[in-house]
Amino acid sequence: xxxxxxxxxxxxxxxxxxxxxxxxxxxxxxxxxxxxxxxxxxxxxxxxxxxxxxxxxxxxxxxxxxxxxxxxxxxxxxxxxxxxxxxxxxxxxxxxxxxxxxxxxxxxxxxxxxxxxxxxxxxxxxxxxxxxxxxxxxxxxxxxxxxxxxxxxxxxxxxxxxxxxxxxxxxxxxxxxxxxxxxxxxxxxxxxxxxxxxxxxxxxxxxxxxxxxxxxxxxxxxxxxxxxxxxxxxxxxxxxxxxxxxxxxxxxxxxxxxxxxxxxxxxxxxxxxxxxxxxxxxxxxxxxxxxxxxxxxxxxxxxxxxxxxxxxxxxxxxxxxxxxxxxxxxxxxxxxxxxxxxxxxxxxxxxxxxxxxxxxxxxxxxxxxxxxxxxxxxxxxxxxxxxxxxxxxxxxxxxxxxxxxxxxxxxxxxxxxxxxxxxxxxxxxxxxxxxxxxxxxxxxxxxxxxxxxxxxxxxxxxxxxxxxxxxxxxxxxxxxxxxxxxxxxxxxxxxxxxxxxxxxxxxxxxxxxxxxxxxxxxxxxxxxxxxxxxxxxxxxxxxxxxxxxxxxxxxxxxxxxxxxxxxxxxxxxxxxxxxxxxxxxxx
Amino acid sequence: xxxxxxxxxxxxxxxxxxxxxxxxxxxxxxxxxxxxxxxxxxxxxxxxxxxxxxxxxxxxxxxxxxxxxxxxxxxxxxxxxxxxxxxxxxxxxxxxxxxxxxxxxxxxxxxxxxxxxxx
Ligand code: SF4
Numbered sequence: 001x002x003x004x005x006x007x008x009x010x011x012x013x014x015x016x017x018x019x020x021x022x023x024x025x026x027x028x029x030x031x032x033x034x035x036x037x038x039x040x041x042x043x044x045x046x047x048x049x050x051x052x053x054x055x056x057x058x059x060x061x062x063x064x065x066x067x068x069x070x071x072x073x074x075x076x077x078x079x080x081x082x083x084x085x086x087x088x089x090x091x092x093x094x095x096x097x098x099x100x101x102x103x104x105x106x107x108x109x110x111x112x113x114x115x116x117x118x119x120x121x122x123x124x125x126x127x128x129x130x131x132x133x134x135x136x137x138x139x140x141x142x143x144x145x146x147x148x149x150x151x152x153x154x155x156x157x158x159x160x161x162x163x164x165x166x167x168x169x170x171x172x173x174x175x176x177x178x179x180x181x182x183x184x185x186x187x188x189x190x191x192x193x194x195x196x197x198x199x200x201x202x203x204x205x206x207x208x209x210x211x212x213x214x215x216x217x218x219x220x221x222x223x224x225x226x227x228x229x230x231x232x233x234x235x236x237x238x239x240x241x242x243x244x245x246x247x248x249x250x251x252x253x254x255x256x257x258x259x260x261x262x263x264x265x266x267x268x269x270x271x272x273x274x275x276x277x278x279x280x281x282x283x284x285x286x287x288x289x290x291x292x293x294x295x296x297x298x299x300x301x302x303x304x305x306x307x308x309x310x311x312x313x314x315x316x317x318x319x320x321x322x323x324x325x326x327x328x329x330x331x332x333x334x335x336x337x338x339x340x341x342x343x344x345x346x347x348x349x350x351x352x353x354x355x356x357x358x359x360x361x362x363x364x365x366x367x368x369x370x371x372x373x374x375x376x377x378x379x380x381x382x383x384x385x386x387x388x389x390x391x392x393x394x395x396x397x398x399x400x401x402x403x404x405x406x407x408x409x410x411x412x413x414x415x416x417x418x419x420x421x422x423x424x425x426x427x428x429x430x431x432x433x434x435x436x437x438x439x440x441x442x443x444x445x446x447x448x449x450x451x452x453x454x455x456x457x458x459x460x461x462x463x464x465x466x467x468x469x470x471x472x473x474x475x476x477x478x479x480x481x482x483x484x485x486x487x488x489x490x491x492x493x494x495x496x497x498x499x500x501x502x503x504x505x506x507x508x509x510x511x512x513x514x515x516x517x518x519x520x521x522x523x524x525x526x527x528x529x530x531x532x533x534x535x536x537x538x539x540x541x542x543x544x545x546x547x548x549x550x551x552x553x554x555x556x557x558x559x560x561x562x563x564x565x566x567x568x569x570x571x572x573x574x575x576x577x578x579x580x581x582x583x584x585x586x587x
Numbered sequence: 588x589x590x591x592x593x594x595x596x597x598x599x600x601x602x603x604x605x606x607x608x609x610x611x612x613x614x615x616x617x618x619x620x621x622x623x624x625x626x627x628x629x630x631x632x633x634x635x636x637x638x639x640x641x642x643x644x645x646x647x648x649x650x651x652x653x654x655x656x657x658x659x660x661x662x663x664x665x666x667x668x669x670x671x672x673x674x675x676x677x678x679x680x681x682x683x684x685x686x687x688x689x690x691x692x693x694x695x696x697x698x699x700x701x702x703x704x705x706x
Pocket of ligand 1: 088302304308
């Protein structure tokens with residue numbers, strides 16, 4: 001496969017064969033390796049030395065179900081450490097179809113404020129991908145909902161797009177990279193960590209991909225590959241959560257709102273309570289019934305990308321039945337809802353739409369507004385006020401620029417002490433004082449507080465924690481380490497992390513995952529290899545962070561969580577520092 | 588015998604056991620039961636077959652998972668909050684690792700190892 005390097009200083013590029021060492025790496029494994037090997041850890045995230053790396057997962061572009069995933073990696077302007085931000089989109093498949101292992105964006109133009117697009121196509125004669133650079137000045141300062149249709153009109157219906165919104169142009173630490181969904185909408189995001197600002201800092205506004213004419217991907221052992229993907233498919237179709245009309249397909253990821261609320265672990269009003277009285281009104285069950293009411297029929301969720309058989313993405317409707325936004329994920333729903341004391345799905349939907357229009361990470365946006373509410377900028381529960389704040393961010397007003405800097409930055413600007421961040425990145429929708437296992441992952445993840453960092457396979461399958469009591473802190477640390485390694489593996493092969501639900505319970509699904517990889521690559525991995533392979537990725541990420549000045553001292557939750565008991569359980573986060581240190585101490 | 592009142596939340600498909608005033612996606616009822624009533628007794632009173640419930644919470648503590656219901660004999664106290672979900676709901680392991688459980692469930696999970704199923 002190909003390794004493409006784009007130098008934005010002069011809009012030149014090279015296409016070379018990807019090194020042999022990358023043959024069995026994909027996604028996060030590739031992005032973190034290149035960032036680790038090539039980006040000076042002390043470089044400025046928005047300066048010329050940082051590199052933005054895209055890599056599709058190993059299985060991406062094949063017929064493996066739910067595998068259209070892209071990893072975007074760089075040094076993060078939000079955390080100052082290494083970042084991998086993952087998304088599901090057809091753009092990932094197009095990159096893989098073009099035979100691209102990694103697309104590395106380097107350098108920076110001399111001209112300030114000038115932007116280009118890269119048009120990525122297959123060159124029949126040279127039998128390799130080629131790129132044409134085009135000026136993108138016509139597309140600046142606009143909503144992505146206005147820009148995407150223009151791009152599709154210009155480049156044709158078949159293309160896929162990666163790009164940045166105004167948030168990137170402003171250089172906000174809260175700016176994602178946007179990708180098209182299955183309906184050409186700018187709705188899929190590598191949201192976390194400010195990757196949009198990194199891309200924009202290179203003067204690169206869009207990468208338009210068109211794989212027409214590219215040859216079909218080689219599969220080393222098609223029989224084994226097919227057997228693997230059959231097992232995976234069967235596991236996904238059998239499992240109550242991932243099957244058609246199952247939990248995810250019906251209620252979406254926001255099914256977790258009521259669950260976490262009952263558990264007393266739904267962070268509410270800027271992490272001041274674990275329970276939100278309005279939770280049931282914004283939960284996945286309410287989304288399903290709300291859409292049914294407005295559509296006049298039951299509507300099951302759709303896939304974010306081709307080839308997904310789980311299909312967890314919803315489309316919220318306005319009262320008149322027309323589309324409002326796709327999609328209200330659990331994290332967005334919580335961040336812009338419960339965390340801000342807002343119980344109106346229409347207000348939440350509007351904020352998600354604005355985040356998609358301007359290019360914000362919904363999680364970071366919601367936690368930032370929560371901190372602004374704590375500071376008294378607007379009161380908790382003020383839906384219209386919150387919508388206005390997102391608008392200010394999009395317009396780049398002075399207040400908007402403070403908010404665009406993210407949760408921690410806003411906390412500093414207003415002197416707030418209850419700021420729910422780790423390594424500069426805000427926590428997602430699980431309260432560490434109520435769910436302590438995830439607190440360990442938040443604290444120690446290489447990514448800053450990250451809920452996807454600890455996605456995992458059941459610990460009994462991993463055969464870890466067997467000798468350790470998982471409820472004591474040491475046992476939790478061992479599990480957290482294994483979770484993070486497994487996640488790094490899944491992020492590298494390109495399956496959506498939601499396959500974890502099925503392979504948690506169905507062992508043949510787990511085997512299927514490994515067989516898919518072996519069939520595709522001709523390797524002989526076993527299920528026992530998953531954790532060690534993920535661990536290799538974590539080691540590189542960890543090394544980069546340490547060289548960037550982010551060491552074990554930063555593997556901590558914010559102080560307020562160790563002091564303020566959280567209702568309703570009235571617990572503090574009391575996992576001892578030694579247990580947190582042991583997560584990576586024993587890597 | 589003295590009566591106690593419990594705060595019952597029914598989610599998703601279970602909302603239909605919440606009476607005529609319930610919304611379609613959830614129901615919240617104050618149910619009066621005789622002192623000493625167990626969860627089993629409460630379910631009988633609101634005519635909810637236990638096989639239809641999945642994840643269950645008693646006062647914010649996980650008490651049942653789909654296919655694992657060691658909480659039927661749990662005695663209710665005045666003011667308790669009971670949250671019950673239909674079987675499509677879920678709570679992935681990594682997001683509940685370290686969350687509190689009622690002792691009956693902790694013991695049942697311990698006996699089965701950490702593995703749980705949704706069926
Ligand atoms: S399960 Fe959801 S997030 Fe994952 S690939 Fe499918 S639609 Fe996308």
